Amino acid sequence: MRFNIRITVSLKEGMLDPEARAIQGALKNLGFETTALSTSRLFHISLEALDREQAETLGLQMCERLLANPIIHRYSVEVLQ
Amino acid sequence: MRFAVVQFGGSNCDRDVAHVIADICGVDCDLVWYKDRLQRKYDAIVLPGGFSYGDYLRAGAIAARTPVMDEVVRHAQEGGLVLGICNGAQICAERGLVPGTFTMNAYPKFICRWVYIRIENAMTPFTNRFKNGEVIRIPIAHREGRYVPDQAAGGVSDNQVVFRFCSRDGAVIDEYNPNGSFQNITGVLGGHRNVLAMMPHPERASDEVLGSVDGRRIFSSMVQAIGERA
Numbered sequence: 001m002r003f004n005i006r007i008t009v010s011l012k013e014g015m016l017d018p019e020a021r022a023i024q025g026a027l028k029n030l031g032f033e034t035t036a037l038s039t040s041r042l043f044h045i046s047l048e049a050l051d052r053e054q055a056e057t058l059g060l061q062m063c064e065r066l067l068a069n070p071i072i073h074r075y076s077v078e079v080l081q
Numbered sequence: 082m083r084f085a086v087v088q089f090g091g092s093n094c095d096r097d098v099a100h101v102i103a104d105i106c107g108v109d110c111d112l113v114w115y116k117d118r119l120q121r122k123y124d125a126i127v128l129p130g131g132f133s134y135g136d137y138l139r140a141g142a143i144a145a146r147t148p149v150m151d152e153v154v155r156h157a158q159e160g161g162l163v164l165g166i167c168n169g170a171q172i173c174a175e176r177g178l179v180p181g182t183f184t185m186n187a188y189p190k191f192i193c194r195w196v197y198i199r200i201e202n203a204m205t206p207f208t209n210r211f212k213n214g215e216v217i218r219i220p221i222a223h224r225e226g227r228y229v230p231d232q233a234a235g236g237v238s239d240n241q242v243v244f245r246f247c248s249r250d251g252a253v254i255d256e257y258n259p260n261g262s263f264q265n266i267t268g269v270l271g272g273h274r275n276v277l278a279m280m281p282h283p284e285r286a287s288d289e290v291l292g293s294v295d296g297r298r299i300f301s302s303m304v305q306a307i308g309e310r311a
Contacts, residue, residue, distance in 0.1 A: 071231045
């Protein structure tokens with residue numbers, strides 16, 4: 001079966017996010033006051049799997065082996081359909 | 082004695098490194114295209130600087146997972162020397178050859194300038210021609226060079242630290258930490274102390290015409306270490 005999965009890779013809590021800090025500063029220059037801002041990377045993937053569980057497992061393996069760096073990142077996998 | 086310099090698509094310091102090894106140090110050196118793999122045994126493998134795979138995903142992430150890197154890991158497991166410079170250091174970290182990782186500079190822009198680094202450990206195959214505490218002048222050129230230790234795996238120990246950013250007279254302080262690296266660290270040892278990942282470019286400080294020859298001693302240290310083994 002074909003599944004669409006969505007993978008979110010973010011920096012772990014407490015990790016310095018220089019891009020987010022710069023973006024927050026730029027928003028401030030435009031008049032937007034924000035109390036927090038973080039960035040994540042989204043991957044939209046379609047793949048063949050036997051069932052939802054396998055689709056999720058494959059997504060997690062992709063994170064472990066390539067998409068995330070476990071030293072600095074946390075990640076989640078959502079199976080959409 | 083023979084060195085290899087592995088070229089990935091996007092490597093751009095490969096020829097500079099090979100020039101220093103072959104023409105300045107006088108050691109045989111092969112430039113090896115990553116798809117050609119390692120066709121023979123080498124005493125040392127250098128992963129040069131550049132932008133392998135356009136720094137897609139994370140700097141070094143994709144090159145770290147190419148088949149030639151399986152051979153580099155095997156070479157390291159067998160005790161061969163591996164030197165990762167800049168993008169090569171990022172590749173080593175992404176592959177888990179050294180502890181920790183190199184990520185976006187604290188101020189997220191590309192920094193290209195001369196800095197001072199302190200030799201924290203002269204008892205390595207890469208620094209035996211230096212003295213502990215010696216300060217050398219060397220260029221950096223990177224956007225993802227901020228060293229972050231793997232806290233979940235116990236962080237980084239002092240005997241794994243080879244270089245720290247410092248002032249001209251060797252003070253390791255925040256003011257002389259150009260990219261926000263943890264404890265100013267910019268060179269770490271891995272494997273059985275036979276893998277060094279460093280963000281500064283020793284090949285750009287190996288020829289008088291470039292203003293410093295401090296970096297040359299990293300290559301000559303490797304040559305000496307290999308010679309002593311033989």
